[in-house]
Amino acid sequence: MPQIEVGGAQPYTVTVAAGALARASVPESRVALIVDAGLPAGWVERAQTVFRPELTVQVPSGDACKTFEVLGGVLSRLAQANLPRDGAVIGLGGGATTDLAGFAAASYLRGVAYYSVPTTLLGMVDAAVGGKTGINLPEGKNLVGAFWPPRAVWCDPELLASLPPAVFREGAAEAYKHGLISDPSLLDRVLSPEFRPGQPDFAETLTDAIAVKAGVVSRDLTETGERAFLNFGHTLAHAIEAATQHSISHGDAVGYGMHYAALLSRELGGNDLTPYTRRFLNWQRPKALPPLKFSELNGYMARDKKADSQGVRFVLLHDLARPYLARVPEDLLGTTFDVWQSDVSSPILS
CATH class of the missing domain: 3.40.50.1970 (Rossmann fold)
Known part of the structure; x- marks a missing residue:
C-alpha cells in the first residue's frame, strides 16, 4: 500500500x-x-x-x-x-x-x-x-x-x-493550497475530472497532496519556521469562520482566503497569482458569504496563531511555490479587503 x-x-x-x-x-x-x-x-x-x-x-x-x-x-x-x-x-x-x-x-x-x-x-x-x-x-x-x-x-x-x-470540493481547497505553496503540478490535477474517488489517478494525486504537508511537518512540527506556510489563505479564512459562527465551512473559507492572500501578494510586488485563485473559486463554488465588515474580521485576524507581539503576519507568495511571511500595513489590508469583497460578491469570479 x-x-x-x-x-x-x-x-x-x-x-x-x-x-x-x-x-x-x-x-x-x-x-x-x-x-x-x-x-x-x-x-x-x-x-x-x-x-x-x-x-x-x-x-x-x-x-x-x-x-x-x-x-x-x-x-x-x-x-x-x-x-x-x-x-x-x-x-x-x-x-x-x-x-x-x-x-x-x-x-x-x-x-x-x-x-x-x-x-x-x-x-x-x-x-x-x-x-x-x-x-x-x-x-x-x-x-x-x-x-x-x-x-x-x-x-x-x-x-x-x-x-x-460540495463537501468534496470544499475539501479540495487544502490540496490546491499545497499546489500554490509547494507543488504547482497539483493545480491542474486537483481541478481535473480525474480528481474523483474511483478514478485511476485519484490516489496518486491525493498522496502527492498529503506528501507536501508531511514533508513540511517532518522538518517543522511546532511551526517555528516553514510550517507557517501551510496557513496560506487561513488568516482571513479563520476569521470568516469565527465571524459567521462556522456557517461557512473551513474549506470554503480557505478558498475565499487564498484569493485575499493572492491579492495582498500582488499588492506587495509578487507575481499576479489571482488567476489561479479565481479559477479555484469558480471550480469550488463556495457557499455565498453573508455581509462582512473589515473591522469585525480584522479583530479576529489580530488573534491569528501567526500573530506575535509585533502584530499579524500573513503567508504570501512571491510566485508559485515561493511562500513567505510578511506583516501587512492595516490600511493595505483594508483597501485589499474592499477589492476582495467586490471580487467574491460577483456572480462570476473570472
Missing part, C-alpha cells in the same frame, strides 16, 4: 490506499473510538470490527464538536471507562473530529496514543497529518490545543466515495 513517512521526533506512517481501513491495526489492546455522529453507520461498524474498541463516543459533526463542553464529555467517558495510560484513542471522521480526538488523547492522563482515520478529503490532506490538535473559542478558531502527532494515519479513498459533491 502507498505510504508516506512523516519524520521528526515522533515519526509515523500515513497509508493512502483503497481498503486501508480494513487492513489497519494498532498494538494497544484497549482503545476508544471517537466518531463523527454524522457518519454512515456502516463506516462506524467497519471501524469497530477492525479496532474492537471497548468504548465508542459520538461527537457532533463539524466545528460543533470543537468546544470545551464536548471535549469535557469525551474525557469523562474515557475516565469512566478507565482507559489506561497504555490505551489508545482513535479518531474517525472529518478534520474537526480528528482535531478533537487528538486533543482528547493529548490531554487524557497527560497523553495517550492517538491514531487517525480521516473520512473527508480535507481531513486526509490537512487535519489528520501534522499533529496539530485542538478546539475553538468564541474569540477565534483553534486557539486552544496541543501538538500531539498520531502513531499512524489511514487514508482510505473508499470513504470519500459517498461525500456530497
Whole structure:
C-alpha cells in the first residue's frame, strides 16, 4: 500500500490506499473510538470490527464538536471507562473530529496514543497529518490545543466515495493550497475530472497532496519556521469562520482566503497569482458569504496563531511555490479587503 513517512521526533506512517481501513491495526489492546455522529453507520461498524474498541463516543459533526463542553464529555467517558495510560484513542471522521480526538488523547492522563482515520478529503490532506490538535473559542478558531502527532494515519479513498459533491470540493481547497505553496503540478490535477474517488489517478494525486504537508511537518512540527506556510489563505479564512459562527465551512473559507492572500501578494510586488485563485473559486463554488465588515474580521485576524507581539503576519507568495511571511500595513489590508469583497460578491469570479 502507498505510504508516506512523516519524520521528526515522533515519526509515523500515513497509508493512502483503497481498503486501508480494513487492513489497519494498532498494538494497544484497549482503545476508544471517537466518531463523527454524522457518519454512515456502516463506516462506524467497519471501524469497530477492525479496532474492537471497548468504548465508542459520538461527537457532533463539524466545528460543533470543537468546544470545551464536548471535549469535557469525551474525557469523562474515557475516565469512566478507565482507559489506561497504555490505551489508545482513535479518531474517525472529518478534520474537526480528528482535531478533537487528538486533543482528547493529548490531554487524557497527560497523553495517550492517538491514531487517525480521516473520512473527508480535507481531513486526509490537512487535519489528520501534522499533529496539530485542538478546539475553538468564541474569540477565534483553534486557539486552544496541543501538538500531539498520531502513531499512524489511514487514508482510505473508499470513504470519500459517498461525500456530497460540495463537501468534496470544499475539501479540495487544502490540496490546491499545497499546489500554490509547494507543488504547482497539483493545480491542474486537483481541478481535473480525474480528481474523483474511483478514478485511476485519484490516489496518486491525493498522496502527492498529503506528501507536501508531511514533508513540511517532518522538518517543522511546532511551526517555528516553514510550517507557517501551510496557513496560506487561513488568516482571513479563520476569521470568516469565527465571524459567521462556522456557517461557512473551513474549506470554503480557505478558498475565499487564498484569493485575499493572492491579492495582498500582488499588492506587495509578487507575481499576479489571482488567476489561479479565481479559477479555484469558480471550480469550488463556495457557499455565498453573508455581509462582512473589515473591522469585525480584522479583530479576529489580530488573534491569528501567526500573530506575535509585533502584530499579524500573513503567508504570501512571491510566485508559485515561493511562500513567505510578511506583516501587512492595516490600511493595505483594508483597501485589499474592499477589492476582495467586490471580487467574491460577483456572480462570476473570472
